[in-house]
Amino acid sequence: MEVSELIESAEALLLDFDGPVCSVFAGHPANIVADKIRNFLASQEVPVSPSVMGTSDPMLLLRWVGSHHPTLVVLVEDILCAEEATAVLSATPTPYGHEVIRLADQSGRQVAIVSNNSAAAIMKYLAMHKLNNHVSRVIGRAYAEPHRMKPNPDSVISATKATNTAPNACVFVGDTATDIHAGQAAGVRTIGYAKREDRGPTLAEAGADTIISNMSDLLPGLMRKNDRNT
Structure with missing residues (x-):
């Protein structure tokens, strides 16, 4: 059609x-957001799988946390929500x-x-x-x-x-x-x-x-x- x-x-x-x-994420790059999520996971002594270690996609990290560390998903969700609120400004x-x-x-x-x-x-x-x-x-x-x-x-x-x-x-x-x-x-x-x-x-x-x-x-x-x- x-x-x-x-x-x-x-x-x-x-x-x-x-x-x-x-x-x-044009003005607030997605890789910076992904790094913040990874830094949080590191602070919780959560080893990140090689499959998402180098990703610049924060959504992929959120999915991974939901699948592998569901007790942390609310905290990661809150980080991502805050970062998105900043990102839309630019x-x-x-x-x-x-x-x-x-x-x-x-x-x-x-x-x-x-x-x-x-x-x-x-x-x-x-x-x-x-x-x-x-x-x-x-x-x-x-x-x-x-x-x-x-x-x-x-x-x-x-x-x-x-x-x-x-x-x-x-x-x-x-x-x-x-x-x-x-x-x-x-x-x-x-x-x-x-x-x-x-x-x-x-x-x-x-x-x-x-x-x-x-x-x-x-x-x-x-x-x-x-x-x-x-």
Whole structure:
């Protein structure tokens, strides 16, 4: 299905946050956050597995703690939430990401953010950029339950219920294979946002219904309301 056709038929637009909306850790790098988590684990005399020792992804560390040291997951979650709240202060908006949110709302579609980032950080960013009134729902990371992060479909399912929209009437835009897998499992249609050229094949292999390279590719479809939104 063509991008414009997919978007035009959507009653609700679901967006991942880090990627389609902004680059969360642009000014407060993810590797610094990961190091803070590792330093905390070291202070607790927790040996970190080689599989995550060198990662720059704090989400991966949170998942690892949830699986291997669940008694510490709340403390690590709190560290990550605080760091994300700092990171959004210097997050870089994705080109045309804000315009997509505004136009989707103006067209009568509901907009929901569905993210592995914390809801508090997302809402802080939306308020800073005067987007909060254009977003119907924010579904962030389930607190201290990293097993529920995407690719688990829980957050996408919650977004369809929160917007009172049938899954097949929703379109979910994400930039990772985990987004696409979560969307598929929830029964929604998916658009892969390949912000880098090398992301395209990965998103295609994950099974995205279609792939875009720029968020502006969504604008033409949003400019046309479907019959259910008029």
